[in-house]
Amino acid sequence: MAFGRLRARLGRASPAPTTPPAAGGSAPPAPDPANVIGRMTARPAQGRAAPNPQHDPPLVAKPPALVSELPEPGQTDSSGPPALETGGLLTIDLAAIVKNWKAMANRVVPADCAAVVKADAYGCGVDKVAAALAKAGCATFFVAHLAEARRVRAAVASVAPEAAIYVLNGLPPGSAPIFAEINARPVIGSLAEFLEWDAYRTASGWGGGAALHFDTGMNRLGFALEEAAQFTARAKMPGHGITLVMSHLACADTPSHPLNARQIEAFRDLRFMFRGTPTSLANSSGIFLGPATHCDMVRPGAALFGVNPTSAPLNVMEPVVTLTTHIVQVRDVQPGETVGYGATWAASRTSRIAIVSVGYGDGYPRAADGTRAGAKGSRPLAESGGKSGAFAIIDGRRCPMVGRISMDLMAFDVTRLPDEKLRRGAHAILIGGNVTVDDVAAWSGTIGYEVLTGLGRRYRREWKW
Secondary structure: OOOOOOOOOOOOOOOOOOOOOOOOOOOOOOOOHHHHHHHOOOOOOOOOOOOOOOOOOOOOOOOOOOHHHOOOOOOEEEEOOOHHHOOEEEEEEHHHHHHHHHHHHHHOOOOEEOEEOHHHHHHOOHHHHHHHHHHHOOOEEEEOOHHHHHHHHHHHOOOOOOOEEEEOOOOOOOOHHHHHHHOOEEEEOOHHHHHHHHHHHHHHOOOOOEEEEEOOOOOOOOEOHHHOHHHHOHHHOOOOOEEEEEOOOOOOOOOOOHHHHHHHHHHHHHHHHOOOOOEEOOOHHHHOOOHHHOOOEEOOOHHHHOOOOOOOOOOOOOOOEEEEEEEEEEEEEOOOOEEOHHHOEEOOOOEEEEEEOOOHHHOOOHHHHOOOOOOOOOOOOOEEOOOOOOEEEEOOEEEEEEOOOOOOOEEEEOOOOOHHHOOOOOEEEEEEOOEOHHHHHHHHOOOHHHHHHHOOOOOEEEEEO
């Protein structure tokens, strides 16, 4: 069949049996591999059979929630300590996340667009994010662990009760009953996982689905390409349970890397072998490699949260997070005097330094100070006037960071700001406006993914529409 728009809901998992085996109980014994491979093309469907596109009409999906059901702009929700009791405020723009998802969904038509919300939705709060995306029409979610899948299921239950939730890190031993309990789908990448999942379906009558993950060049998780042939006959039978065939791009953020072409070609062969079964290859950056990667469904993650998915300097995604803190104290530093641990920065002129109430204990990367300090106790020569490339926005101006970042504090040079703007409690923007997540990552020698997921729990968090 031609590879057109195949909804991620295709072959959606059946509800769990009324009384599944207890999550902590023993899983049914896995059958001998040779026997199961020999019989798995003839096993009758258990529970509600997943449709086979070659024989059955597509399921009629529940229509997505109407846009009118989304919260009105300007509404907010919050968690964490009151603003006066902590050092920083982290604001998450849910409307921007939805806008980013819709932009990528429009880019890949006729393919479907899922949402990767692992690691607490990249630090942005999976409960709020999953609910917002489900209301916007997202019907498929990817997480790393079962605990995350449980949270997503609870978050979308009232809006998209039959949303597909895939667990990327596979099927831990003995966990099949939990997948049935919350109606989640393992992403299976080994024969041992497949046998345990298949045995549980047979013993319990659960009709839940799973994805097959094939390694096309990343050498991390997944079946070897040579193992694909043993599953193709199974994928043609009613009730087979294979709802997705997927792989993962290793170098999509470097479009010219030769591994991209090799992985796309290998996955094209897999699509031919599993024709009729939905397929997925592209992550955030992979979406921008072009239609050859879009297949039937794409899986954006970091791009939803404002991280630049391309190598171009202009980021086409909407910024999502804003991190603000406040000035604790402003002090004068004379020429030759140093600031912070290790005396790594010395003033070359009389300087005014603002100390703000966020540090690496809040998840702001210590490496952003640019000192690249050695072992504790070492004392590199202080560079007169030397500064990191990092800066904050105070009173609308860029103020460079000076000295090392401490656990709870950092320092910025505010010499050029007027005195009346430097009051105690004045705001400093650490992420937001002209300071992007990718800027902080570049200063720290890391990636935006790590910056977002590392933002700590001491902040007050506010979600806005």
